[in-house]
Amino acid sequence: MKLTLNVWRQASANRAGSFVTYEVSGITPDMSFLEMLDVLNEDLLTKGEAPVAFEHDCREGICGSCGFLVNGKAHGGHKGTTICQLAMRFFKDGDSLTLEPWRAKAFPVIRDLVVDRSSFDRIIQSGGFITVPTGSAPNANAILVPKENSDTAFDAAACIGCGACVAACPNASAMLFTSAKITHLNVLPQGQPQRDQRSLNMVAAMKEEMFGTCTNHGECEAVCPKEIPLEFIGKMNRDLARAVFKRRREPIPVSPLVQEAMQK
Amino acid sequence: MAETAGAEKVHSGAQAPRAFTSNPLITLWSTVIGKKIVMAVTGAVLVGFVIAHMVGNLKIFEGADAINTYAHFLRVVGMPELGYGQLLWIVRSVLLLSVILHIIAAWQLTLMNRAARPVDYKIRANQESTWASRTMRWGGVVLLVFIIFHILHFTMGVVGFQPGQWQDLAVYQNVVAGFSLWPVSAFYIIAMAALCLHLDHGIWSGIQTLGWNTQRNQSKIRMASRVIAVIVFLGFISVPVSVLAGWLK
Structure with a gap:
């Protein structure tokens, strides 16, 4: 199979980039798909050119490292598939493919198809801790969790943080990602003590990192390799409303970002 | 936690002082999701209004007396506890506040969304979004222009009529005279098409934003949203179409 690739090449974060065409x-x-890029890179190295930089680790669709757009579709646009798991049988001989990195203010391009996704890490960090007993291992089933809730938490925890939701969103919103992270802990008993502060802090962090907001197009859901549903965004919205409207006997610890707003 | 490079950017509340919510509504408005919730709630008020308005309009097919009496009823309802037209003004105030909040939230969120992607894609293929969802912003602008024109036109009678032609509470005569001008009817029908698209995405979107959507009922909610949008569209355009066709004189 022979392909024409139109790849975004950018030497570093502060250099201008452009599309370069390669035949492979x-x-x-x-x-x-990544093995196809390996073939291209070997070819480039033999010619003494710089290889195309792309992120990858497990190549089994579970680490969340890889990802870029193929012809305008994040991860190539196949349901529940990361780009590393996308087989070349879905393409035809002579196809012309455009490869472009995630584009968002919060995801600056570092090199070629690699973007800096540490904004995701900071959203997760803003969620803070959960209070769990340390020391000897607790009895299994000491805390009972309804099946439905454990399934929901598991579905949410399936998020690998690849960033495809942000990339596919017309608003570059991280609401699917953040909602998965919030829902994962907010539906479990272990997540209850810090539930409200987690919702407030993570939503504020999302804004601070300059992600956009949801307009319910559903593009994120379509490209998510872990098939996180839009439903979780609705759950996050309710959790935020709950955190804001709850009448409290004692003030809750929140990040300075939230505090500013709460004391107006 | 170990001090790492970039640790000053961590937004964790772990060591932060504690805070009460002094005014939940202001706190809600300060969050991006809060603005979405405001849009959903004000949108629900406005959807309720357009449905009631559409049903009220259909009284025109019962004849001049029916709709003119209905217009009078809207002003006397609530009496004697309220004065003439006072309940109507209360409703109008709620609607005006809803429209203002809906627009301010949309404006602020749109600016944030534009800023979130300063460099656009060369190619970006839409996979699940609809034409309705992608035309929400400009469709909203068309609706705002229409609402201003519509109030100046039928409610106040200052545009689109010959001097002395428009008369207060003579709804039937005003509607027939107003829609007899084809450009007015055409603009009305275009605006209602924009409303139809706005509702098709807006009703489902509001329900999703308020967290009532689940994977199981998503297709049903989207279908219900589309059915309401089409019914509202057909109900509204039935009046100018009937006037232009000569069924209402």
């Missing part, structure tokens, strides 16, 4: 041949249908 000898691609077999059982190769993964």
Whole structure:
């Protein structure tokens, strides 16, 4: 199989980038998309050119490292698939593919197809801790969790933080990601003590990192390799409303970002 | 926690002083999701209004007396506890406040969304969004222009009529005279098409924002939203179409 690739090349974060066209041949249908790029890179190295930089680690669709747009679709646009798991059999000989990195203010391009996603880490950090007993291992089933809730938490925890939701969103919103992280802990008994401050802090962090907001297009849901549903965004919205409207006997600890707003 | 590079950017509340919510509504407005909730709630008020308005309009097919009496009823309802037209003004105030909040929230969120992607894609393919969802912003602008025109036109009679042609509470005669001008009817129908698109995405979107959507009922909510949008569209355009066709004289 022979392909024409139109790849975004950018030497570093503060250099201007542009699309460069490459021809790649000898691609077999059982190769993964990243293996196809490996072939291209070997070719480039032999010619003495800089290889195309892209992020990858497990290549089994569970680490969340890889991801870029193929012809305008995050991870290539196949349901529940990361780009590393996308097989070349979905492409035809002679196809022309445009590869572009995630584009968002919060995801600056570091090099070629690699973006800095540490804004996601900071959203997770803003969620803070959960109070759990330390010391000897607790009895299994000491805290009972309804099946439905444990399933919901598990579905939410499936988020690998690849950033495809932000990339596909017309508003570059991180609400699907944040909602998965919030829902994961907010539906479990272990997440209850810090539930409200977690909701307030993480939503404020999302804004601070310059992500956009949800307009319910559903583009994120369509490209999410872990098929996180839009439903979780609704759950997050309710958790935020709950945190804001709850009448309290004692003030709760919140990040300075939230505090400013709460004391107006 | 170990001090790492960039640790000053952590927004954790772990060591932060504690805070009460002094005014929950202000706190809600300060969050991005709060603005979405404000849009959903004000949107629900406005959806309720357009449905009631559409049903009220259909009284025109019962004849001049029916709709003119209905217009009078809207002003005397609530009497004697309230004065003439006072309940109507209360409703109008709520609607005006809803429209203002809806627009301010939309404006602020749109600016944030634009700022969130300073460099656009060369190619970005839409996969799940609809034409309705992508035209919300400009459709909203069309509706704002229409609402201003509509109030100046039928409610106040200052545009679109010959001097002395518009008469207060003579709804039937005003509507027939107003819609007899085809550009007025055409603009009305275009604006109602924009409303139809706005509702198709807006009703479902509001329900989703308020957290009543689940994976199981998502397709039903989207269908219900579309059905309401189409019914409202057909109900509203039935009046100018009937006037232009000569069924209402």
